[in-house]
Amino acid sequence: xxxxxxxxxxxxxxxxxxxxxxxxxxxxxxxxxxxxxxxxxxxxxxxxxxxxxxxxxxxxxxxxxxxxxxxxxxxxxxxxxxxxxxxxxxxxxxxxxxxxxxxxxxxxxxxxxxxxxxxxxxxxxxxxxxxxxxxxxxxxxxxxxxxxxxxxxxxxxxxxxxxxxxxxxxxxxxxxxxxxxxxxxxxxxxxxxxxxxxxxxxxxxxxxxxxxxxxxxxxxxxxxxxxxxxxxxxxxxxxxxxxxxxxxxxxxxxxxxxxxxxxxxxxxxxxxxxxxxxxx
Amino acid sequence: xxxxxxxxxxxxxxxxxxxxxxxxxxxxxxxxxxxxxxxxxxxxxxxxxxxxxxxxxxxxxxxxxxxxxxxxxxxxxxxxxxxxxxxxxxxxxxxxxxxxxxxxxxxxxxxxxxxxxxxxxxxxxxxxxxxxxxxxxxxxxxxxxxxxxxxxxxxxxxxxxxxxxxxxxxxxxxxxxxxxxxxxxxxxxxxxxxxxxxxxxxxxxxxxxxxxxxxxxxxxxxxxxxxxxxxxxxxxxxxxxxxxxxxxxxxxxxxxxxxxxxxxxxxxxxxxxxxxx
Numbered sequence: 343x344x345x346x347x348x349x350x351x352x353x354x355x356x357x358x359x360x361x362x363x364x365x366x367x368x369x370x371x372x373x374x375x376x377x378x379x380x381x382x383x384x385x386x387x388x389x390x391x392x393x394x395x396x397x398x399x400x401x402x403x404x405x406x407x408x409x410x411x412x413x414x415x416x417x418x419x420x421x422x423x424x425x426x427x428x429x430x431x432x433x434x435x436x437x438x439x440x441x442x443x444x445x446x447x448x449x450x451x452x453x454x455x456x457x458x459x460x461x462x463x464x465x466x467x468x469x470x471x472x473x474x475x476x477x478x479x480x481x482x483x484x485x486x487x488x489x490x491x492x493x494x495x496x497x498x499x500x501x502x503x504x505x506x507x508x509x510x511x512x513x514x515x516x517x518x519x520x521x522x523x524x525x526x527x528x529x530x531x532x533x534x535x536x537x538x539x540x541x542x543x544x545x546x547x548x549x550x551x552x553x554x555x556x557x558x559x560x561x562x563x564x565x566x567x568x569x570x571x572x573x574x575x576x577x578x579x580x581x582x583x584x585x586x587x588x589x590x591x592x593x594x595x596x597x598x599x600x601x602x603x604x605x606x607x608x609x610x611x612x613x614x615x616x617x618x619x620x621x622x
Numbered sequence: 623x624x625x626x627x628x629x630x631x632x633x634x635x636x637x638x639x640x641x642x643x644x645x646x647x648x649x650x651x652x653x654x655x656x657x658x659x660x661x662x663x664x665x666x667x668x669x670x671x672x673x674x675x676x677x678x679x680x681x682x683x684x685x686x687x688x689x690x691x692x693x694x695x696x697x698x699x700x701x702x703x704x705x706x707x708x709x710x711x712x713x714x715x716x717x718x719x720x721x722x723x724x725x726x727x728x729x730x731x732x733x734x735x736x737x738x739x740x741x742x743x744x745x746x747x748x749x750x751x752x753x754x755x756x757x758x759x760x761x762x763x764x765x766x767x768x769x770x771x772x773x774x775x776x777x778x779x780x781x782x783x784x785x786x787x788x789x790x791x792x793x794x795x796x797x798x799x800x801x802x803x804x805x806x807x808x809x810x811x812x813x814x815x816x817x818x819x820x821x822x823x824x825x826x827x828x829x830x831x832x833x834x835x836x837x838x839x840x841x842x843x844x845x846x847x848x849x850x851x852x853x854x855x856x857x858x859x860x861x862x863x864x865x866x867x868x869x870x871x872x873x874x875x876x877x878x879x880x881x882x883x884x885x886x887x888x889x890x891x892x893x894x895x896x897x898x899x
Contacts, residue, residue, distance in 0.1 A: 350679045350680075350682060350683070351674065351678040351679050351709065352678055352679070352680060352709075353678065353709045354709050354710055354712075354713045355713075356709075356712055356713040356716040356717070357716040357719075358712035358713070358715055358716045362827055362852045362853075363712065363715070363793055363797065363856075364852055364853045364854075364855070364856055364857060365827075365851055365852045366790075366849075366851050366852075367851055368791075368793070369788065369790050369791035369793055370790055370791055371791070372719055372791035372792045372793050373790060373791045373792065375719060375720075375722060375792075376722050377722050377723070377724045377792070378721070378722035378723070380727075392630075392642070392644075396630045396631055397630055397631070398630075398631045426630070426631075426632075426636055426641065427636075429638060429640035429641055429642075429643065429648070430636050430638050430640075430641075432638075432640050432648070433638030433639055433640055433651075434638075436652065436655040437655060438660075439656075439658055439659050439660040440659065440660065441659040441660065441662070441807075441808055441810070441867060441868075442659075442808075443804070443807070443808035444659075444662070444808070474783075477783060496781065496784035497780050497781075497782075497784060498779065498780065498781060498784070499757070499780060500760060500804070500805070500808040501779035501780060501781070501801060501804040501805070501808070502804075503796075503804060503858075503862050503865075504807060504862055504865040504866045504867065505865065506865060507649055508649045508652050509652060509655070509657075509659065510648060510649070510652065513784075514645055516645065518784060521726065521783070521784045521785075521786060522783065522784070524724065524726065524787065525724055525726035525727065525783050525784075527724070569644055569646065569647055570644065570645075570646035570647075571644055571645075571646070572645065572646060573645040573646060574645075574646055579786055579787075581789075582786060582787045582788060582789050583787050584724060584725075584787050584792070585724060
């Protein structure tokens with residue numbers, strides 16, 4: 343490798359040497375090229391905090407049974423959200439005047455509790471806690487027939503960027519697990535909540551609400567659905583992702599939906615990025 | 623509030639303005655809170671030493687800045703020092719792009735270089751109390767500062783595998799400028815100063831374009847709208863500034879000009895400033 347000296351800087355030769363990484367032209371040039379997938383046969387499954395976990399055994403036992411059955415056939419990583427205790431954390435934190443990074447720093451604790459509860463239930467069947475520092479051990483866990491359970495929230499902590507609106511962190515468990523799936527080039531990203539999918543209105547408030555089986559992010563934003571089951575920022579992530587271009591939302595209160603989703607059937611709702619991007 | 627509470631585990635006292643709300647609707651629960659957020663470390667400066675602009679020049683650039691930093695510390699000025707990556711980070715990104723890595727993987731490998739640079743600076747200033755503060759150590763920063771230490775942090779935010787794919791290309795958008803900016807915003811810091819090898823923001827890269835001129839009073843909104851190909855600061859910083867609660871301006875000083883950094887820390891208007899709007 344040639345070391346060259348330019349204007350007093352000692353450089354290592356590379357395509358990006360002396361280039362400003364801020365340059366729009368340079369960023370555009372980095373669009374090309376295939377991206378390789380780290381875990382193309384792994385399914386990421388998000389289990390809602392408020393929608394599933396907070397229902398306790400009534401919702402969890404049947405769902406866990408189904409997951410145990412399906413893990414014989416599929417490689418699965420589970421992520422959990424926080425639920426009611428996250429909302430309580432936000433309420434106290436906001437009242438105290440904590441900045442957004444402060445809220446992001448403390449909310450993970452609640453998801454860790456839920457992760458540990460889910461791992462507790464799955465332990466006899468190979469459930470293990472899956473933490474940030476062991477991400478690169480994923481192949482070992484899956485080849486050993488284990489079911490890794492992680493928290494959804496991304497580890498932005500005090501670095502949580504200021505949100506576009508309001509004071510709450512934009513990057514919650516929906517976003518975090520999606521980013522993991524995108525990084526891994528996962529086979530699918532499935533969200534399990536307590537609704538059959540994305541509806542025209544909140545199905546728990548409006549009996550006339552109907553299921554929308556398939557829609558793009560643009561469709562979803564233009565419809566301005568009154569009570570979206572997803573974090574707003576997840577929609578933005580779907581627009582810029584490269585490997586995982588769609589997610590599915592299914593109902594965990596009907597656990598057989600999971601098997602159908604893993605088999606690639608059209609169950610629940612499919613939400614897709616609006617624009618096509620280079621795929622591998 | 624949703625009626626969808628049947629079958630949910632409930633405990634008295636858990637009810638709050640966000641109870642039962644979906645993630646997307648929680649914004650409406652915020653109305654009852656006021657807009658003020660506390661400042662965590664309001665008397666502390668956040669400084670950033672550039673990787674390519676300063677560290678990669680070696681001692682000719684680094685020694686005088688180290689001397690000025692220690693002088694500031696002796697004057698009782700409190701600061702946390704963030705560090706950039708530079709040319710080795712660029713080499714790693716070039717390799718990572720070549721072998722087909724996604725953005726999150728690039729962000730993870732990019733994170734190692736600022737730590738190398740931070741450790742170099744820590745060795746140079748250890749005799750005056752320099753200490754490495756890693757991402758998980760930040761709750762100990764008050765201890766470090768109050769015992770006369772000089773905390774050095776990697777500029778990279780801890781996003782790593784969770785760095786989002788950008789709208790264009792694959793290069794991680796939150797790098798060391800963004801990481802130290804977000805620190806400053808979280809701390810409600812006294813101010814943030816980027817130590818680079820230029821007097822500030824130019825109309826183009828002054829190392830390549832002899833006609834480039836210094837923009838003395840820039841604002842983030844106009845800069846982003848200008849479509850200028852190259853900027854002295856990461857674009858996401860300009861976006862974050864516009865939604866920030868505390869850090870609404872950033873200063874860039876030329877570390878190659880002796881005394882500029884110290885003057886800026888003493889409140890003088892040197893280098894150049896970018897304001898939010």
